[in-house]
Amino acid sequence: MATGKLYIGRRVRDLRQANRATQAQFAERLGISASYLNQIENNQRPVSAGVLLALAEKFRIDLADLSGGEDDRLVSALSETLTDSLFDGYTPSLQELKLVTQNAPGFAHALIAAHRAYRHNSEQLAGINDTLGRSHAAIETTPYEEVRDFFHFVDNYVGDLDLPAERLAGEIGIGEVDPGPLLTGYLERHHGVRIVRAAHNDDLVRAYDPDARLLTLNSYLPAPTRLFQIALQIAQLHAGSIVERVAAGAGFRTAEAYEICRIGLHNYFAGALLLPYRKFMAAAQEVRHDLDLLAARFGASLEQVCHRLSTLQRPGQKGVPIFFARIDRAGNITKRHSATRLQFARFGAACPLWNGHQAFENPGRVARQLAETPDGVRYLCLSMQVSRGGRGFRQPQQHYALALGCEVSHAESFVYADGLDLTNAGAYDPIGISCRICERTQCASRALPPLKGRLVVEHNIRRTIPYQVIHDRLDQARIADE
Structure with a gap:
């Protein structure tokens, strides 16, 4: 496959300005002419391999960070x-x-x-x-949408929190032994906070009394949830000032968005503490991203593991780029992130042919799918059902599907690719992003017409889809020939 030309003018310009250099000075350090640099910065010419190597050598940048992202x-x-x-x-x-x-x-x-x-x-x-x-x-824009977009456009990686969380995990010893006693001991020694179990309360998950320095947890929480809530309390006490600074720097329009983001950032620190970056990434590589093994090794839930995999985007130390989503039974995507070229629709439901919806049909199993999007990119897609809530017979459970995957070029890094014929073009299911923007006009599973294109309805002929879509003159000519 031919490699596309790389236009990174804005990034080169930002790098030059960060080094307080004129175009002439910067061009001299790269060994190119000032006019060539000017053309690169204005995206009139792509960067050559020689310029890329010079950028890496002279300015110590990771070439992987210059990719699409x-x-x-x-x-x-x-x-x-x-x-x-x-x-x-x-x-x-x-x-x-x-x-x-x-x-x-x-x-x-x-x-x-x-x-x-x-x-x-x-x-x-x-x-x-x-x-x-x-x-x-x-x-x-709703506050939740503002916060969702904040995490989306920082690549779901917050270095200001991830790095100190990893350092604290090393000090505590997370990743070596059972994290429960370590977290509980740290919280009591360094912050004077005791943990107690709540009397039976169907609604309560956690409650913190800052005056009494008392953290109350529901007695019936699953072990991974209990650990996460303890880590969350540590995040609030240890990284509260960092969280406030990051949230303030995001420039949210409303106080609600600011507060929601603080919750998300505290959760981020807690996840990074329980699943420290380099140890977790090394373990993921060792077990070839076997989700059950990773969950067992770190005492985490499947959702925590999948979410953490989606954040492994540290510059210079990136993990396998994956997409990750959490979907409810109605098809609503309640969590989403993608470090791949597969991007989730911002409006409307996801493609019905995507196996993210199939998890509810096979509870307890990891569903596998080879899929291809209209742009020709192929993916290994995984999905599984998880449940939460249901503390007791009378309490309802919520069921979700977790979906994640990677581009096929990274599929060998996943144990779930074993036994699949990655080279067989016929093994890939054609999927889209959502019906409203999908380019596949002949898809029998289409739920509604695409927004772009003119509909042609033929009353004397009934095909699988009761209309045809004209996008351009070529489509018009094809329909005329038929």
């Missing part, structure tokens, strides 16, 4: 935005999208935010919501 996520989000019928008559090329996201990422984020506000307004109108016109809430 954030740009891919931003391109995906911007592309989905522009498929809205609001932009009928304009279909940008991939090169146009990349030029915008690479040269003007702030503009791209602003357009995505404006479109999201427009969507909220339209949905309120469609539902004849009686609050429309009485407050700005109808058109504003």
